[in-house]
Amino acid sequence: MPNNNKELTLSAPLSGPLLTLANVPDAVFASGAMGDGIAIDPLNDTLYAPCDGEVIHVARTGHAVTLRADNGAELLLHLGLDTVELQGDGFSMLVKQGARVSNGQALLRYDLDRVALRCKSLVSLLVITNGERFQARPITLKAVKVGEPLLHIVARAAGETRSDEPQVGIEVSGQIRIVHRGGLHARPAALVRQTAQRFKSRSHLHFGDRSAPCDSVMGMMGLAITEQAEVHVSCRGSDAEAALQALLKTLSTALAEEVHADTPRVQAPNHAAEDGVLQGVCAAPGLVTGPLVRLEGIQLPEDPGGHDVEEQRQRLRQALEQVSRDIGVTLENAKARHHADEQAIFSAHLALLEDPVLLDAAYLSIDQGCAAAHAWSRSIDVQCQVLRQLGSTLLAERANDLRDLRQRVLRVLLGEAWQFDVPVGAIVAAQELTPSDLLQLGAQGVAGVCMAEGGATSHVAILARGKGLPCLVALGEALLEQAPGRTVVLDADNDRLELTPSAERLTQVRQAQAQRAALRTWHQSLAHTPARTVDGVDVEIAANVASSAEAGEAFANGADGVGLLRTEFLFVDRHTAPDESEQRQAYQAVLDAMGDRPVIIRTIDVGGDKQLDYLPLPAEANPVLGLRGIRLAQVRPELLDQQLRALLQTRPLNRCRILLPMVTEVDELLHVRQRLDALGTELGLGERPHLGVMIEVPAAALLAEQLAEHADFLSIGTNDLSQYTLAMDRDHAGLAARVDALHPSLLRLIAQTCAGAARHGRWVGVCGALASDPLATPVLIGLGVRELSVSPPQIGEIKDRVRHLDAAQCRRISTDLLNLPSAAAVRQACHQHWPLG
Incomplete structure (x- = not known):
């Protein structure tokens, strides 16, 4: 009643x-x-x-x-x-x-x-x-x-509680299939929470017989929602419909970093396989040697109790605010460096830091007489235990994110120094490191890290791979029994930590390290010279970038131009679209950063897995086959016109090249060319920038000759072309490893694209991930590709690869590769004909 x-x-x-x-x-x-x-x-x-x-x-x-x-x-x-x-x-x-x-x-x-x-x-x-x-x-x-x-x-x-919670309003609901690898773990749950908080409506996620509010990361993770599971979303309030559509999109859009070509293999470690060697799982590759240094987590003394409740509440609030500010600084630095992985990880940490389940439990413990440090530690420990008992390896690994927050808040509460006492070149051993630990250790110059626990899909593993820091996980408790200070070899490439390496082995490892460093230095010293094959064929090595800062890095690394500027960086993470002036300034900054070299700028490519807050689109059963790329420009032509006007005002215009994504027919290209001409006339311009087409769907590859008749160049996006050709979602955890752009069917489409372009004297580039794979370089050159757009750090390596190739030989061998039965067979043949140094 x-x-x-x-x-x-x-x-x-x-x-x-x-x-x-x-x-x-x-x-x-x-x-x-x-x-x-x-x-x-x-x-x-x-x-x-x-x-x-x-x-x-x-x-x-x-x-x-x-x-x-x-x-x-x-x-x-x-x-x-x-x-x-x-x-x-x-x-x-x-x-x-x-x-x-x-x-x-x-x-x-x-x-x-x-x-x-x-x-x-x-x-x-x-x-x-x-x-x-x-x-x-x-x-x-x-x-x-x-x-x-x-x-x-x-x-x-x-x-x-939120003051804007609606008590009345419509209720709407919908169902969606969870596509996030491993289910709804910390990062996707944080994105769901972030989405829900943009609206006044209250939203809930229902799975089986359980429900959780969408503003509680712990509540949603507690549902143990698995990959490919169907979930029910309900929203109630004045903006319920908009909230529902936004949440359905977030739930059905996989995280970009969930599929990596370099995702490490996972195998069951055998801790007693060899005397003096601990077997683990490679989380980030590499071979290093150095002194072993043990890191210990914070241990709390016994809590005597009897504390002033309000004082302890205030201490916890202040510590949480301090850690929140610290994470905010980390986030801003990650955004400035365009490190998407770091942004996603620490955005999730920020969400967890505000999670009502964690906070309520901690404050309740304080109300019952606990000190702030013990209350926070107990709250984290309980939730870690919950995640471990849910029966999911991935969720158990995500408990490490909670332990990270435990350490960070306790350091503030206890006044402990943030800096670790480890020497440069050390190999760090720990029960399990946290993401913020990893960032700090990387900045201090450690040579590698190894953990008794942890997993190869953890956030620490993602960060270690991104920083090139060799990392082994799941080495077992024997790791923590080793005497500190002993010189060890961390051979992450072969899943082993060598505890008693011989003098000969240490010499061998140090020589290998020196050779790798020398090779990187050699590549960089020649990075500004042209990439020309031994028989005189020039290949342009450009860079994929997403900002003027990355363009500057590419220029310093010897890029011959920008092969792909992703303009989405201007449109995402904001509530309104950038106006014409802001766009022009951003594009001009990239051109300026590249000196006298050309810049290919792709028109906005959102939809599919990239959504904008201010551009609501209907929920789609299969977004990658829906409104995205040039198709979106057709239904929102004002967005494209504004972008074209901004591009037409860059100078010098002959260095600006425009690239159209997701083209499937000639009429789409002709329409944009007509708009470019009309807008150029309005602006009183006598010249037009080169206009190219991105070949990323099979239809475009099959129509390459017809497209080349009206385009100035063609650029192959092998990432999307692979998934569309093979009918395999590259964000599908079980299929991602099979989405290989060296599949013979892909090579046939690339060959057909190059042949069609050649009939009209047009050049063809590749801006997808395949361009950055040194094993693929001779194949692409052999098929007729004359521009490769790669990540900035790889420019020197790919240029060096080109200089050791004979284009005529590449042409002969690549033609034969088209007849092989699988991507694995192609890779094996490439290793035989063009072994990597």
Whole structure:
């Protein structure tokens, strides 16, 4: 029965003894990750409504139902534990989603004996899933009968919840398939939260019989949503429809860094395979030697208790604010350097730092007498345990992000120095390092890192690969038993840490390190000279960049030009589109950074896996086959016209080249050329920039000759061309390794593109990832490619590769490669004909 608009007394939905959630034999419910509530060990066979309300979710398997009470509290009524596995057998749902129910109305019946024999436990739960707005106060902890007073629901005090939460408004819902590799772990959950917070509406994610608010990263991770799972999203409020569409897009768009060509292999380590050697898993390749240095985590002394509650609350708030500012600085630095991986990782950390599940648990511990440091540490430890018990290796690895936040906040609370005491060139050993640890150690010049725990897909592994820092994980507890200071060899290429290397082995490793360093220096010394084959064929080695800063780096590294400027950097992470003036200045800055060298600027390529806040697009079942690239320009022509006007105002115009993405037919090219001519006339210009077409769908490759008749050049985007040709999503965890651009079918399309362009005297470049693969360089030259656009650090290496090739020989051998049966066969042949040095 309601007491007022906010408070509510719930009656018992079942008869039986009561348990607190902490005593429920289920890690997620017991941790409070799902919210406040209570449990009943039922003695009857019918579940009743604890209050008046609306049915907002019915479990597919009929064992759970979620109600929204009239005061806005959302109540999950869950009969038994792991009963979802019964697939509805023994359950009979008596209400439908959307139905209005009264206090005491029967919601579902079940076969008490049948279900009890087959489920983990009959213990049933009543949980407030929007616990960020409400808290539960038990009226009794004794046994109850159906209809007796059970819980008092109270709205949280002002300041504990969002002031803009809607109490009225439409509710909309939709379903989507989760595409994120490994399911909804920390980073994608943080993106969902970030998306939800842009809207006034309240949003929830429903999976199976569980629900979580979209503004709680821990709540969403607690759902243990797997890759390719279907989830239900509900939004209620004045902007519910917009919120729903945005959330569906976020949930259906895989993270860019989830697929890497260099994703390390994972194998079960054999810790006793060889005396003096620990076997692990390669997280980042490399071969180094140095002294072993052990890092210890922060250990807290025993908490005597009896602290001033408000003082400890204030200490924790100040520490959280300090760490939040520190992470903000890290984020800004990552953005300035355009390090997408770092941005994604530390954005997720910032979201976790604000997570209501973590904060509520910590403040509750303080209220119970704990010191701030112990309360925060306990809150983190509980959530780490929850993630470890969810049965997902990836989620268990994500617990490391929580441990990172534990360390950072404790350092502030305890006043410990942030700088590690490690010498330059050391090999660091630890139980498990955190992302911020890794950044700090990299800045201090360590040679490599190795961990007793950890995984090859962890955030630390991603950062280590990005920094070129050799890293081994999963070495086992034996790592922590090694005496510090001993000289070891970290051979991440072969998954081993050599504890007792001979003098001969140390000499060999040091020579290999010196040779690699000398080779890099040699490549860089010749990076500014042209790339010309031994038989006199010039190949332009350009760079893929996303800003004027990266263009400057490319110029310093010897780039012959910019082969691909991704203009999306101007349009993303903002609430309004850049105007014509801002765009012109940005494009001009790139041209200026490249001196007298040409710059190819791709028109905006959003849609698909790249979404804009201010450009709402309808949810698409398969976004990569939907409105993206030039197709978006067709439905929003004002965006393209504005961009073309900005490009036409750059100087000198003859160094500016325009590239059109996702072209599939000649008319699309002709239309843009007509717009370019019309806008040039409006601006009183007598010249036009070169206009090129990106070949990234099979249709464009097959029409290359017709496109080349009207285009000034063609540029092959092998990333998309691979997935479209092979019908394999390059963001699919199980298929990504097979999306290989050296597949003979891709090579045939490249050959056809080059042949078609040659008939009209047009040149062909490659700006996809294949251009950066030294193994592919001779094949591409042999097929007729005359420009390769690569990442700036690889310019010297690729130029050196070209200088050792005979173009005529490349042509003869590459023609034969078209007849091989697989990408693996092509790679094997390339190693035989053109071995890498």
